[in-house]
Amino acid sequence: MDWINAIVQGTLLGGLYALFAAGLSLIFGVMRLVNIAHGDLIVLAAYLGLTVTAALSMNPFVALILVVPLMAGFGYVLQRGVLNWTLGDDILPPLLVTFGLSVIIQNALLEGYSADPQKLNAGAIEVASANIGGLAVGYLPLVMFLTAVLVVAVLQWIFYATALGRAFRAVSDNQDIAQLMGLNRRHVFGLAMALSLAVTAIAGIFLGVRTSFDPATGPARLIFGFEAVIIGGLGNLWGTLAGGVILGVAQSIGAQINPGWQILSGHIAFLIILAVRPRGLFPRMDG
Amino acid sequence: MPEPVLDIRKLDAHYRDFQALYGVNITVEAGEVVAIIGANGAGKTTLMRSISGLIRNRAEQITYRGQQIGALRADQIAGLGIALVPEGRQLFQSLSVEENLIIGGRTGRKGAWSLQRVYDLFPVLQERRNVPSTSLSGGQQQMVAIGRALMANPDLVMFDEISLGLAPVIIRQIYESLPTIVGEGMSAMIVEQDITKALSVSSRVYCLQEGRVSLEGRTADVSREQISAAYFGT
Numbered sequence: 001m002d003w004i005n006a007i008v009q010g011t012l013l014g015g016l017y018a019l020f021a022a023g024l025s026l027i028f029g030v031m032r033l034v035n036i037a038h039g040d041l042i043v044l045a046a047y048l049g050l051t052v053t054a055a056l057s058m059n060p061f062v063a064l065i066l067v068v069p070l071m072a073g074f075g076y077v078l079q080r081g082v083l084n085w086t087l088g089d090d091i092l093p094p095l096l097v098t099f100g101l102s103v104i105i106q107n108a109l110l111e112g113y114s115a116d117p118q119k120l121n122a123g124a125i126e127v128a129s130a131n132i133g134g135l136a137v138g139y140l141p142l143v144m145f146l147t148a149v150l151v152v153a154v155l156q157w158i159f160y161a162t163a164l165g166r167a168f169r170a171v172s173d174n175q176d177i178a179q180l181m182g183l184n185r186r187h188v189f190g191l192a193m194a195l196s197l198a199v200t201a202i203a204g205i206f207l208g209v210r211t212s213f214d215p216a217t218g219p220a221r222l223i224f225g226f227e228a229v230i231i232g233g234l235g236n237l238w239g240t241l242a243g244g245v246i247l248g249v250a251q252s253i254g255a256q257i258n259p260g261w262q263i264l265s266g267h268i269a270f271l272i273i274l275a276v277r278p279r280g281l282f283p284r285m286d287g
Numbered sequence: 288m289p290e291p292v293l294d295i296r297k298l299d300a301h302y303r304d305f306q307a308l309y310g311v312n313i314t315v316e317a318g319e320v321v322a323i324i325g326a327n328g329a330g331k332t333t334l335m336r337s338i339s340g341l342i343r344n345r346a347e348q349i350t351y352r353g354q355q356i357g358a359l360r361a362d363q364i365a366g367l368g369i370a371l372v373p374e375g376r377q378l379f380q381s382l383s384v385e386e387n388l389i390i391g392g393r394t395g396r397k398g399a400w401s402l403q404r405v406y407d408l409f410p411v412l413q414e415r416r417n418v419p420s421t422s423l424s425g426g427q428q429q430m431v432a433i434g435r436a437l438m439a440n441p442d443l444v445m446f447d448e449i450s451l452g453l454a455p456v457i458i459r460q461i462y463e464s465l466p467t468i469v470g471e472g473m474s475a476m477i478v479e480q481d482i483t484k485a486l487s488v489s490s491r492v493y494c495l496q497e498g499r500v501s502l503e504g505r506t507a508d509v510s511r512e513q514i515s516a517a518y519f520g521t
Contacts, residue, residue: 179361
């Protein structure tokens with residue numbers, strides 16, 4: 001029973017990792033940008049949630065109404081003002097600039113909020129659970145997982161059933177020819193980053209409700225996000241969800257064996273999959 | 288004389304690090320089909336990329352319907368009604384056939400061309416509308432590329448090497464469709480290495496050689512000898 005419990009809890013935890021990863025996957029898919037600051041942007045969203053909940057004394061989930069558009073707006077400005085200038089044939093400039101951005105965000109958060117761990121308080125939902133077939137399934141992890149499924153489904157729908165998604169795919173395929181269709185790639189990239197940070201906002205709020213966070217929490221979230229994306233296969237959003245679940249299950253099984261092995265076993269699962277399937281489990285056909 | 292649709296004056300353009308065009312003057316009148324011929328490296332593709340805005344130049348070097356467009360971005364120029372059928376088709380591989388056509392029409396310009404009209408011109412595309420564009424044959428892909436440009440209802444459409452790599456029967460089929468396409472007042476610029484094909488559908492011709500216009504004239508007036516001299520620089 002403990003093992004089944006570990007798998008169920010790991011699966012639900014995987015939803016959070018998929019939320020970490022979805023924005024990363026989206027940005028890489030549209031503009032081949034590896035956003036090193038992604039983890040720190042998640043933490044930034046959590047702090048933004050902290051400020052909003054404190055100022056307006058509202059539930060962190062209600063605060064999403066403000067945090068999501070604020071992060072999306074920030075994403076658009078960041079892309080148009082900074083990141084667009086780094087994109088080109090050379091893959092190094094975006095890496096360096098987002099790495100710098102990561103350092104800047106961490107230090108700005110340290111300056112503004114101190115190094116004390118913080119937490120978002122969502123009230124009773126944090127400890128409430130349902131008894132399903134003898135397993136205690138927490139409402140929060142369940143909501144987290146269902147949110148991840150919903151986010152991936154919505155992103156998938158945007159990508160494959162809307163004009164915006166068509167523009168994302170066209171620009172991703174061939175930037176020059178997309179320009180000839182009247183698409184301004186700088187604007188399209190701005191919209192993609194806005195969408196990415198909107199997802200990041202949701203991830204940040206769940207992160208803050210689930211565990212305590214501090215300004216240095218970001219890089220580890222980036223690693224989990226990366227691992228979920230790579231396990232699932234680049235450019236495949238449902239694969240990213242599967243990757244998050246695999247990572248979560250591996251971690252919780254590791255923790256079941258020995259509590260100290262939680263993080264390690266996630267990394268080991270990642271390395272095994274990378275060794276056996278270098279392109280991930282569900283790579284897109286054209287990779 | 289009415290104002291030309293496209294007026295290129297003293298265009299110096301660069302391809303990557305070297306200069307590919309030197310003081311090129313070209314005009315295209317309304318409803319006219321102009322052929323641009325020349326050997327590999329003569330500057331034909333640089334000319335197309337300059338007109339469509341993929342290479343940006345000085346504003347006054349390219350005038351389109353009275354507006355200086357030399358310095359505009361490609362997406363701005365697309366909105367003004369210039370479309371390019373690029374060399375090598377260059378379809379969006381993650382879009383279906385129909386999505387490739389729809390995105391061609393996203394500038395929202397009004398005109399005779401619609402999805403249905405493109406399907407009428409190339410019925411095979413309607414049958415295969417939902418398949419990925421990569422699963423089509425080369426000739427069918429070229430039809431999509433042409434349809435995608437027409438969906439923008441352009442005033443000027445440029446065809447860059449549309450016969451390259453296609454079977455002769457397909458090339459004939461595509462060239463037979465050209466009069467339908469340009470018969471409605473649309474101006475066209477045809478870039479080809481296959482000179483006979485280009486001359487057969489055009490009323491005027493420019494020959495480029497090493498970045499300069501080495502010959503221009505009415506297609507009916509230029510002789511084979513003149514063309515080969517202008518083409519090879521003999």
